[in-house]
Amino acid sequence: MKTIAKIFRSQxxxxxxxxVTFSHCLCRLFLLLLxxxxxxxxxxxxxxxxxxxxxxxxxxxxxHGPIRRNRRKFRESGKSDTIPPPYSWATNxxxxxxxxxxxxxxxxxTITGDVQCKRCERKYEMEFDLxxxxxxVGAFIALHKVAMHDRAPDIWMNPVLSxxxxxxxxxxVKPIIAPKKKEINxxxxxxxxxxxxxxxxxxxxFCKHNKIHRTGAKDRVLYLTYLTLCxxxxxxxxxxx
Ligand SMILES: [Zn+2]
Numbered sequence: 057m058k059t060i061a062k063i064f065r066s067q068x069x070x071x072x073x074x075x076v077t078f079s080h081c082l083c084r085l086f087l088l089l090l091x092x093x094x095x096x097x098x099x100x101x102x103x104x105x106x107x108x109x110x111x112x113x114x115x116x117x118x119x120h121g122p123i124r125r126n127r128r129k130f131r132e133s134g135k136s137d138t139i140p141p142p143y144s145w146a147t148n149x150x151x152x153x154x155x156x157x158x159x160x161x162x163x164x165x166t167i168t169g170d171v172q173c174k175r176c177e178r179k180y181e182m183e184f185d186l187x188x189x190x191x192x193v194g195a196f197i198a199l200h201k202v203a204m205h206d207r208a209p210d211i212w213m214n215p216v217l218s219x220x221x222x223x224x225x226x227x228x229v230k231p232i233i234a235p236k237k238k239e240i241n242x243x244x245x246x247x248x249x250x251x252x253x254x255x256x257x258x259x260x261x262f263c264k265h266n267k268i269h270r271t272g273a274k275d276r277v278l279y280l281t282y283l284t285l286c287x288x289x290x291x292x293x294x295x296x297x
Contacts, residue, residue: 170182
């Protein structure tokens with residue numbers, strides 16, 4: 057009898073164990089289903105935890121914003137190598153003019169440029185004979201180059217301006233320098249010895265596009281601009297640096 061009672065008790069225990077295990081499984085299943093439901097119907101956890109305004113979730117960043125900015129940057133830095141020649145005596149390279157030989161073959165003998173009187177403010181076009189004016193500049197350089205010591209002389213730094221053909225004011229007509237640097241009339245400025253009217257920034261632009269990577273005071277950069285322009289016209293002349 058005792059033995060039967062023992063067996064019965066042990067079976068009851070194992071039955072109880074089974075019941076416990078079964079209810080445990082049910083509980084876990086319920087929890088899993090609940091978690092799945094919450095996951096599907098609630099906002100993302102990171103939004104709940106990190107969003108400063110969880111009630112007004114911030115829209116995703118615009119797809120076009122950064123891309124457009126990059127494109128603009130590319131346009132700014134990605135300038136084309138050539139430009140439409142701003143004058144018949146200019147090449148399609150920035151700050152580079154044709155040689156005398158090319159200008160002769162193109163029958164270009166007169167160089168024009170826009171000027172304005174400082175007194176009466178009238179604007180008009182001035183013209184130079186290419187050969188005559190270049191001979192004057194070349195002779196001046198040949199004569200004074202050694203004494204210049206790589207610096208523009210005062211006459212180049214502070215050019216004597218022409219007399220106005222309207223109001224006849226002396227030393228009053230200054231060249232109109234194109235606001236866009238690629239449109240600066242370099243040959244006209246050279247022939248009139250007006251290059252000193254350029255800003256340091258404009259002269260540095262010229263040097264940069266002629267592969268002269270030199271910074272310095274205006275008299276040095278101006279000297280280099282004069283010599284380089286003369287060399288562009290006549291590479292055999294006394295215009296080495
Ligand atoms: Zn005038």
